[in-house]
Amino acid sequence: MSATTRHPLGSRVAALLGAGALAFLGACTTPSAPPASSLSAPSATTTTNAPAPSAAEILEKARANAVGAKSAAFTGQIDQDGTEMVIDFKGTSDGASADVTLQIEAQGKVRVISVADEVYLQGDAQFWKSQGLPSPPAADKFVKAPVAAAELTQQLSLNAFLDEAFNAVTPSQLSDTVGSESVGGVDAWVITDAEGQAEGALYVSKSEFEIVRFTGSSTSPGQLDFSKWNEDLGIKPPSADQVAPLG
Structure with a gap:
């Protein structure tokens, strides 16, 4: 490796996903201004003898399919x-509908549902404590978020x-080397960081060029499994008896 500091594929993607999740969490819990007038190891089984596209081609096709998708889950x-x-x-590309659960050390666990122009939060005791809420709702209750739904669209969107x-x-x-593995029964191409698979990898289905898995680097370990591309995710608001007043 050269003396120039490089950021492995896995580290860069993990950092951006983490930063995005934290920004999203902050937006969920920050009151809005009044409106002006709103990790299991993959199988190493090679499953096909089809010629492998180049790593760059796989990346570009996966990118185009991902950013063009209407919905997905990971x-x-x-x-x-x-x-x-x-x-x-799980959510739509535009953020109009989303169901997201985040658990972050020192901040607790929160579930956020955005649907029908409303945003609902359901958190554990640690989450509400970290937000400084004096009288947190019961753990099984949702509250309406103190933010206009439109302001969360970008944070909640798949894109x-x-x-x-x-x-x-x-x-x-x-890396110029393209691997071939089976991930949950899906035949996938595997493209990796130039330093090798331990520094980040993207698993892309051979049939549709859809992302099925991302793995992090040695310094930013992790794994995200993707599914339900372009499917109806069935996201619904909590029932009225599940919603409690905030504060």
């Missing part, structure tokens, strides 16, 4: 600067996560 954990973040995300992640990766960072 779940897993990443470690950023020693802080573990567990995320379970908010994917755009930043893909902008952090260029073909020059990738």
